[in-house]
Amino acid sequence: MPIVVNIDVMLAKRKMQSKELAEKLDITPANLSILKTGKAKGIRFDTLEAICEILQCEPGDIIEYVKK
Numbered sequence: 001m002p003i004v005v006n007i008d009v010m011l012a013k014r015k016m017q018s019k020e021l022a023e024k025l026d027i028t029p030a031n032l033s034i035l036k037t038g039k040a041k042g043i044r045f046d047t048l049e050a051i052c053e054i055l056q057c058e059p060g061d062i063i064e065y066v067k068k
Contacts, residue, residue: 004064007036010055024054 011018022032025047034040048059055062 002066002068003038004066005036005038005040006062006064007032007051007055010057010061014055016055021051021054025050 007021008018011021018032018036019029022029025032027047035043043063048062051057051062052059
């Protein structure tokens with residue numbers, strides 16, 4: 001899939017663990033993992049907004065289109 005999810009990159013830059021982000025988002029670590037690995041079929045805008053707020057980034061920092 002040409003859509004790449006870069007949550008791990010932003011977590012590393014912010015020195016935050018996945019578990020901490022999942023707690024702040026009020027989602028399970030398993031659901032965050034599905035999102036991080038790109039296996040999610042979609043993401044709600046309010047979830048994306050919360051991720052950006054917590055990680056202090058833009059949506060383009062999280063989701064990237066990579067042409068194959």
